[in-house]
Amino acid sequence: MVFDFLRRGAAGVAPEAKASAAGPVVAWHTGGRVAWSPRDAVSLTRTGFSGNPVGFRSVKLIAEAAAALPLVLQDQAQRFDTHPILSLMRRPNAAQGRAELMEALFGQLLLSGNAYVEAVQTDESLPVELHVLRSDRMSVVPGADGWPKAYDYAVGGKTHRFAAENICHIKSFHPQDDHYGFSPMQAAAMAIDVHNSASRWSKSLLDNAARPSGALVWKGDGHGVMAEDQFRRLSDEIEQNYRGARNAGRPMVLEGGLDWKPMGFSPSDMEFQKTKEAAAREIALAFGVPPMLLGIQGDATYSNYQEANRAFYRLTVLPLVTRVAAALSEWLSGFTGEEMMLKPDLDQVPALSAERDAQWARVSRAEFLTEAEKRALLGLPALADGADG
Numbered sequence: 001m002v003f004d005f006l007r008r009g010a011a012g013v014a015p016e017a018k019a020s021a022a023g024p025v026v027a028w029h030t031g032g033r034v035a036w037s038p039r040d041a042v043s044l045t046r047t048g049f050s051g052n053p054v055g056f057r058s059v060k061l062i063a064e065a066a067a068a069l070p071l072v073l074q075d076q077a078q079r080f081d082t083h084p085i086l087s088l089m090r091r092p093n094a095a096q097g098r099a100e101l102m103e104a105l106f107g108q109l110l111l112s113g114n115a116y117v118e119a120v121q122t123d124e125s126l127p128v129e130l131h132v133l134r135s136d137r138m139s140v141v142p143g144a145d146g147w148p149k150a151y152d153y154a155v156g157g158k159t160h161r162f163a164a165e166n167i168c169h170i171k172s173f174h175p176q177d178d179h180y181g182f183s184p185m186q187a188a189a190m191a192i193d194v195h196n197s198a199s200r201w202s203k204s205l206l207d208n209a210a211r212p213s214g215a216l217v218w219k220g221d222g223h224g225v226m227a228e229d230q231f232r233r234l235s236d237e238i239e240q241n242y243r244g245a246r247n248a249g250r251p252m253v254l255e256g257g258l259d260w261k262p263m264g265f266s267p268s269d270m271e272f273q274k275t276k277e278a279a280a281r282e283i284a285l286a287f288g289v290p291p292m293l294l295g296i297q298g299d300a301t302y303s304n305y306q307e308a309n310r311a312f313y314r315l316t317v318l319p320l321v322t323r324v325a326a327a328l329s330e331w332l333s334g335f336t337g338e339e340m341m342l343k344p345d346l347d348q349v350p351a352l353s354a355e356r357d358a359q360w361a362r363v364s365r366a367e368f369l370t371e372a373e374k375r376a377l378l379g380l381p382a383l384a385d386g387a388d389g
Helices: 041-050 053-068 084-090 098-112 189-207 228-241 272-287 305-336 350-364 371-377
Strands: 025-027 071-074 114-120 129-133 138-142 148-155 158-163 167-171 214-218 258-262 341-344
Touching: 041 053, 041 098, 041 189, 053 098, 053 189, 053 272, 053 305, 071 084, 071 305, 084 305, 098 114, 098 129, 098 167, 098 305, 114 305, 148 167, 167 305, 189 272, 305 341, 305 350, 350 371
Parallel strands: none
Antiparallel strands: 025 214, 071 341, 114 129, 114 167, 138 148, 148 158, 214 258
């Protein structure tokens, strides 16, 4: 037996016809299937960074703040004012300065969970140039022991293989992947879809004069069913004459027997603005950016902007910069054979000036501490002559 009763104009006659209150209604609506965007790095970058203002601003805010943080180079004995590593970081390549290179590095790390820095060498000494490579083009080549033995970079249909020692791979923690990191963009993917969908819904409402859909009710010849040619003609007229921004607000002319019944919730009932704000807060939460810094309404986590900015640097920017600087310094130290350490200079972070002033005052008043112990607590290297003062 073939069940074709769902098709309009199906062959055959039903053995029995029953009256139904829903029979005369022609409903216009969308399907209820939930559609999520792909979760690969390229798609997430397109929908969450290029196509979403909250994701874009979160990544830019973190990357620019982290790249602007001054770095200091020191070893166990002293802090260097001049050093080949500092010169390399100050001008990593002919096209970029330190801020541009570091912003690209932090951006790749935030978008994909992975950042790759290439070392260009002319001999066995320190690299002469550093370049940040696109994470979506890079793939890890694991060795027999499971550790990366090389990196393949694919572009333009060609693949170039880098030796493992020439690539600094910085990745975020991923509990289910041995070679690649987990990005905040993946954690925020569902909220990004909700935010983008709410924006598209608002745009659709504007295109239709900010009115929800409705139904045309047929009250014609008493049979409760429209003829096939009437149904198709009505559908074509609605499609051509009453949809889109050009026809917004245009009055509908109904023939005898047709009645318009609005249905669905109004935008105020559905509270799409609150839905967008909730999704925006979730996106900001995934990146570690206080919503107040993004201008998102309804966030009362911090009492003022200064407090939110301090929390942003303390909880998001500094841990990120510290981890990336440590990875870079360890990698670069392998070329020179020296044990060097790059770290953010906390004394030059304006958002943390109040904390640093309080710490300096507290340590300086501690008379039971030696000069060397005070310098250690403040993150400073020991004096060159080893004197306690």
